[in-house]
Amino acid sequence: xxxxxxxxxxxxxxxxxxxxxxxxxxxxxxxxxxxxxxxxxxxxxxxxxxxxxxxxxxxxxxxxxxxxxxxxxxxxxxxxxxxxxxxxxxxxxxxxxxxxxxxxxxxxxxxxxxxxxxxxxxxxxxxxxxxxxxxxxxxxxxxxxxxxxxxxxxxxxxxxxxxxxxxxxxxxxxxxxxxxxxxxxxxxxxxxxxxxxxxxxxxxxxxxxxxxxx
Amino acid sequence: xxxxxxxxxxxxxxxxxxxxxxxxxxxxxxxxxxxxxxxxxxxxxxxxxxxxxxxxxxxxxxxxxxxxxxxxxxxxxxxxxxxxxxxxxxxxxxxxxxxxxxxxxxxxxxxxxxxxxxxxxxxxxxxxxxxxxxxxxxxxxxxxxxxxxxxxxxxxxxxx
Numbered sequence: 001x002x003x004x005x006x007x008x009x010x011x012x013x014x015x016x017x018x019x020x021x022x023x024x025x026x027x028x029x030x031x032x033x034x035x036x037x038x039x040x041x042x043x044x045x046x047x048x049x050x051x052x053x054x055x056x057x058x059x060x061x062x063x064x065x066x067x068x069x070x071x072x073x074x075x076x077x078x079x080x081x082x083x084x085x086x087x088x089x090x091x092x093x094x095x096x097x098x099x100x101x102x103x104x105x106x107x108x109x110x111x112x113x114x115x116x117x118x119x120x121x122x123x124x125x126x127x128x129x130x131x132x133x134x135x136x137x138x139x140x141x142x143x144x145x146x147x148x149x150x151x152x153x154x155x156x157x158x159x160x161x162x163x164x165x166x167x168x169x170x171x172x173x174x175x176x177x178x179x180x181x182x183x184x185x186x187x188x189x190x191x192x193x194x195x196x197x198x199x200x201x202x203x204x205x206x207x208x209x210x211x212x213x214x
Numbered sequence: 215x216x217x218x219x220x221x222x223x224x225x226x227x228x229x230x231x232x233x234x235x236x237x238x239x240x241x242x243x244x245x246x247x248x249x250x251x252x253x254x255x256x257x258x259x260x261x262x263x264x265x266x267x268x269x270x271x272x273x274x275x276x277x278x279x280x281x282x283x284x285x286x287x288x289x290x291x292x293x294x295x296x297x298x299x300x301x302x303x304x305x306x307x308x309x310x311x312x313x314x315x316x317x318x319x320x321x322x323x324x325x326x327x328x329x330x331x332x333x334x335x336x337x338x339x340x341x342x343x344x345x346x347x348x349x350x351x352x353x354x355x356x357x358x359x360x361x362x363x364x365x366x367x368x369x370x371x372x373x374x
Contacts, residue, residue: 002371019366021356023348024373030351032373037351046351053246054370056329057346058337066369067343073362075341082369111365126341138328139315145243146317146326154231158319162326165317178374188374 002064002099004040005084009104011043017071018111020044023054025063025175027148028182051148055175056141059131062174062208068110068120076110076120078129081208102213119213129209131172140170156183174207234322242305243326244270246347260318260325261295261302270305271330280308285332287311 003022010020022044024033033048047054054060058067058078066082067075083099090096110117121129147162163180170176177196178188186192200207235241235250240260242249249270255261267273273280279288293311295302305325309316315328329344336342343358350356 002369006369017364019361019364021361021366021368023368023370025370026373028373034351036373045356047348047356048351049348049370051246053346053348054368057334057344058368060370063370063372066367069343069358069361069366069368071363071365073343073358075337075343107367114365123341127338130338130341133334135313135315138331139317142243142315142317142326142328146319146324149241149243149248149324149326150319150322152229153234154229155234155322158322162317162319175372179372182374 001087002084003036003042005104007040007042007044009084009107013108013111015111021047023047023049025049025052025055025179027051027151027179050152051145052141052175052179055173056138059133059137060175061131061170061172065208068107070115070120074123075126075130076115078126079131079209080129080211082211100211100213103211106213137170137172140166140168140173140176143169144176234324240323240325242270243324245327245329255295255297255299255302257297259304259306261297262305264294264301264303267303267305271327275303 006020006022022037022042024037024047026033026048027050029048029050037046049055055065058065060079062081064082065079066077067079068077070076081100082103084104085099086097086101087099088095088097106119110119114120143162144166147159147166150162151159160180160183163176166176167173167180174196178193181188181190181192184190184192197207236252238252240251240254242251242260249266251262251266253263262270264275267275267280271282273282275281276286279286280293281287287308289308293304293307295304306316309327313331316325318325334344337344345358347355347357
């Protein structure tokens, strides 16, 4: 959904000193993510990250998530529900919408103004925004990769065992839960997912960290 | 949430069963790579030949310890082991020393290591982007350092 919109943003910004790295967190690899990328004719950097290495590196637990990194390699914004635009589906009672139309203009503002952009955060604000990644959560990453390795070798039982271990060790990871649900009959947006969403809300947790852009 | 826009290909069982490695070998998942070791030492831990260390994690053995970039980790005899058959390096004991979690399947001899925490310290302390290494769709290796001098937006999505 957002893949083509990121391409539009990338073309609109059209600055050789701006890189957009678009990362599919997909154990299904090229077969599932490749056609979606291709349909957008992207010119940005495209990665199909079967082991969820980028989410692990930046302590992300959900998609879409993003980090802004300045010319010196410093993170200036991180970890918020990162939709490229407002998405609207259906009509009347069936209508649903998600996403936001404020994020893309904020990216443009940052690329144009750099450190003077009002959307750039200080290092201490950024480190406060970075999710903690406990030893158990790091172990969850190792378990997820082990499960993924077994899945790629057609060993479904072992894959399931280590993917379940990953979810136990890092229950905050929506990525791990939903990636695993793609293997189930109901899919990643079925009853289990809806129950999980309801639990998140009832516990007062945010499915995404709120986007604090006006 | 409606299903209509969450459609994804039915690829629940896309992978045929393939051998993991030759009998007696060990697979090591480390920093996104898979390294197959034909030879490992006996007993607990993961005893590798010291010469295999660089191709696993880029560390090299020097008189002052195991070194990577400007970091050197002094080693004791819990990591550097002399046993029948010569010298071994215990990769599991080294991980314990670094506070690096790992998971092992002892039936199928596959070890999976998390990132080395020390490599990520600067993100938590002063918001420096962590080093990573992934391949883009053309097979080119992408590292965080490649984008030095540019502004970079890294954004994740998924088909599921």
